[in-house]
Amino acid sequence: MPFASLGLSPALAQAAVASGFTAPTPVQAASIPWVLEGRDVLACAQTGSGKTAAFALPLLQALQSAPQQRDPSVLVLVPTRELASQVGEVFSQFALALPTRTRVAVLYGGVSINPQMMRLRGGADVVVATPGRLLDLVQNNALRLGQVQHLVLDEADRLLDLGFSDELQAVLQLLPQRRQNLFFSATFPQEVEALAGSLLRDPVRIEIAATEQTQPDIAQRAIVVDAPRRTQLLKHLIEQHQWSRVLVFVATQYAADHVAEKLYKAGIYASPFHGGLSQGSRAQVLQEFKDERWQVVVTTDLAARGIDIAQLPAVVNYDLPRSAADYTHRIGRTGRAGQSGMAVSFITSEAEAHFQLVEKRQNQRLARETVAGFEPTAVAVSKQPPGTGGIKGKRPSKKDKLRAAAALAASAQADPKD
Incomplete structure (x- = not known):
């Protein structure tokens, strides 16, 4: 199946092939037509499956028919600086094939905010950002989000981890009500499903199950x-x-x-x-x-x-x-x-x-x-000991820890040591 059959322009289809995709991956084949139609999408596919191109290609095509404006039409939220740089590179690479210039801005913390503010003076069509730095730039009047038409949450589950949830909610408050929402990740825990239920409108659910053909x-x-x-x-x-x-x-x-x-x-x-x-x-x-x-x-x-x-x-x-x-x-x-x-x-x-x-x-x-010369001497614990944490979602809560501390203090008072 060629990329052009998914509805992409010849320029973008050729750019996809030039970037190393000989044919659309399953998540790309399933997602691109729906994104081009403007539908909300919830896509789950394993790592290394080409998810970034699955939303970057159709969104760049959508920009070609949209009126030019100073403020961004596409906002991609990511959890880390490294992912922001990588997603920005993908957009910039594909954008080179387009007949009109597409302005891509990559924004993240850990570096001076001033160069990013200067870069935004000329406007941006696509913004790829971590939530914290994005809010900083909005507060400094370097960026407005009122014209965003397409929102992407890349690695959506990580964006809801501790420290991101409040920032994400603050960003969502700045966006227009009517927009296209795209959620992409390799895993979708319950927290993401709950957010998707509140934000996505009649979404297309795409789940690429691991098979012998798609399993890494x-x-x-x-x-x-x-x-x-x-x-x-x-x-x-x-x-x-x-x-x-x-x-x-x-x-x-x-x-x-x-x-x-x-x-x-x-x-x-x-x-x-x-x-x-x-x-x-x-x-x-x-x-x-x-x-x-x-x-x-x-x-x-x-x-x-x-x-x-x-x-x-x-x-x-x-x-x-x-x-x-x-x-x-x-x-x-x-x-x-x-x-x-x-x-x-x-x-x-x-x-x-x-x-x-x-x-x-x-x-x-x-x-x-076991590896010869490195045989273990300690005996494995077959059952999870109480209070040692374990897999996320099974750790003692803050209330549990407070109760344990209170019980320990009460015990100490009842039986004080000399």
């Missing part, structure tokens, strides 16, 4: 290891498989710095990547990783969404993700665009019960492996 070619492994030996095992796997590049996920910024330092001292070119770095440092590390100047990047979940690294051979879960959805997004950094990849998860005795919950949500069970 990712070999998943679960290796049992003692927690203190994970870094040594990681080094062993990198050398054994001769991975040219590997993305390693950890739970905290401190762990990212610590593991990267250990690997670097062991002779492996490794760098941390997390939200504690300046935006300039983050952009530099990511670009150098894409250019294969770093062999290993140790990161938090900051890199789990939207970042496209061509031909990345492996992903390692040094620390397990909080949720099954995060697991999906993490391993989706490899095995993209028809390539094969490997996803390795380190299973410590403390993490076994948590990984079983992840597997349950994923409807799968991975065989536990």
